[in-house]
Amino acid sequence: MIVNSLKLRDYRNLKEVNIDLDSVLNIFIGDNGQGKTNLLESIYLCSIGRTFRLNKESELINFEENKSLVELSLIKNNYKINIELILEKNKRKQVFINKVKLDKTSEMIGILNNVIFTPDDMKIIKGSPVERRKFINIDISQIKPKYKYLLAKYKKIITERNIILKNYCTKPDNKDIINIWNDYLINIGTEIIYYRNEYINNLKKFTIDIYSDISGNKEKLDINYICNIGxxxxxxxxxIKDLFRKKISSNFQQxxxxxxxxxxxxxxDLSIKINGKECKYFGSQGQQRSAILAVKLAEIEIIKNEIGEYPILLLDDVLSELDSKRKGYLLNYIKNIQTVITTTDDNDLYNLTKYSNKKNFYISEGKIGNITN
Ligand SMILES: Nc1ncnc2c1ncn2[C@@H]1O[C@H](COP(=O)(O)OP(=O)(O)O)[C@@H](O)[C@H]1O
Ligand SMILES: [Mg+2]
Structure with a gap:
């Protein structure tokens, strides 16, 4: 999959952007606070319709404007696809694929496949189980369209079931109703567990080899699914269904x-271990970074296996976080993958000079220009 062009109007501090991207490497260099992450965020927005940051949607629109436009064109399986998002203050976001308006934003997921790697991704290792579930959910949704519907349904089931649990003692007829909701919970929950099990086994398979390469065959990374029902x-x-049912019936009083x-x-949750020890607690900073790097590269391979094409890779300010060995490994790995890199470091431009296919851009106060090689 190749993203050809990106057009932005009043997206955060990027007032007017019209750029054609290189099919291999695109480097955006600029000081802090100039709009580099905003640019990557706009590409990411075209994949799942949401930002990877914590901001509210209205904050994506330039402070002085009421409306913002993001338009991206890509080639996937030799087919040209145009993705357009219109964000307006106090209105629902509108998404168009080849000019056809979608009923729901979630329908766009899976069209532009991307893998994003930001310094914040360390929270997959260091953060709470919520962060790891979020990571798994976004990844699976990109390749299994049915998964996001299951998640939405499951969320509603939990809400409803919790209300019934709360009122159980005072409402005797809830005894029958809870059985119905147990069935819903088990049926939809089983589907989700099945998808997760499959995805994490895949992730495990790829990360073992990648991490072993990064560590010079000295260490073993082991990723496992910690499924809460057993x-x-x-x-x-x-x-899975039988196990789930047993768990629910034996813990109902609780x-x-x-x-x-x-x-x-x-x-x-997910368990991420290096040489048998939980990376979150016992991994060095370097080992944790290598583990995340392995996870990100594995995500690329899983998408490639699933859809037959490489996703686009977005690297936000991560090169400076990696030592030269890991940086070299990453840059060598992505030789055939369209990548957008942001950096504050001029040296990265020199490190990347061996690539014949690349475009360099500078970014300053939300304005983007070409740097000729
Ligand atoms: N809605 C918005 N309108 C205008 N500017 C914004 C908006 N949201 C963020 N910004 C500005 O964008 C800049 C940060 O851009 P960012 O892409 O994070 O920088 P960096 O180049 O460091 O990655 C800040 O100056 C911030 O004030
Ligand atoms: Mg940034």
Whole structure:
């Protein structure tokens, strides 16, 4: 997949951008606060319709304006696709694919596949299980369109089931109703667990080899799915369902006491270990960075396997975080993958000179210009 061009109007501090991207490497160099992350964010927005930052949607529109436009064109399987987003203050965002308006933003997920790597990704290792579930959910949604519907449905089921648990003692007829919601929970939850198990096994497979290469065959990275209902490795859907049902029935009293759903994929986690030790607690900064790098490169391979084309890779200010060995490994790995790199460091331009296919851009106060080689 290749992104050919990007057009922005009043997107954050990027008032007017019209750029054609190189099919391999694109480097945006600029000081802090000039708009580099904003630019990557606008590309990311075209993949899932949401920002990867914590901001509210209205903050994506330039402070002085009421409306913002993001337009991107790409080639996927030899087919030209135009993605357009219109953001307006106090209005629902509008998304158009080849000029056809989508009913829901989520329908755009899976068209532009990307992998983004930012310094913030360390929270996949260091952060709470919520961060790891978010990471898994976004990744699976990109390649399995059904998954995001299951997640949305599951969320509603949990909300409804928690209300029933809360009122259980005072409303006797809830005894029948809870059984219905248990079935919903188990059926939809099982589907989610099945997708996650498959995805994490894939991730595990790729990260083992990649991490071993990065560490010079000295260390082993082991990623495992910590499914909250128990070990589901190698289980088919009916086994998962049986396990889920047992967990729910044997812990029902506990759930009643706490008035909340305690078991299911809403409580899942990932374990990331290096040489058998949990990376979060025992990994050095360098090992944690290598582990994340391996995860990101594995994400690329999983998407390639699934859709037959490489995704676009967005690297936000991460080169300076990597030592020269890891940087070299990464740059060598991505030789055939369209990549957008942002950096504050002039040296990165020199490190990347060996690439014949590349475009260099400077970015200053939201204005972008070409740097001729
Ligand atoms: N909605 C907005 N309108 C105008 N400027 C914005 C908006 N949101 C963020 N900015 C500005 O964008 C700049 C930060 O851009 P960013 O892409 O994060 O910089 P960097 O080049 O360091 O990655 C800041 O100066 C910030 O004030
Ligand atoms: Mg930035």
């Amino acid at each position: 070990n589901v490795n190698d289980m088919d859907k009916s086994d 759930e009643l006491q706490k008035c909340t759903t305690l078991y299911g994929p809403n409580k899942d």
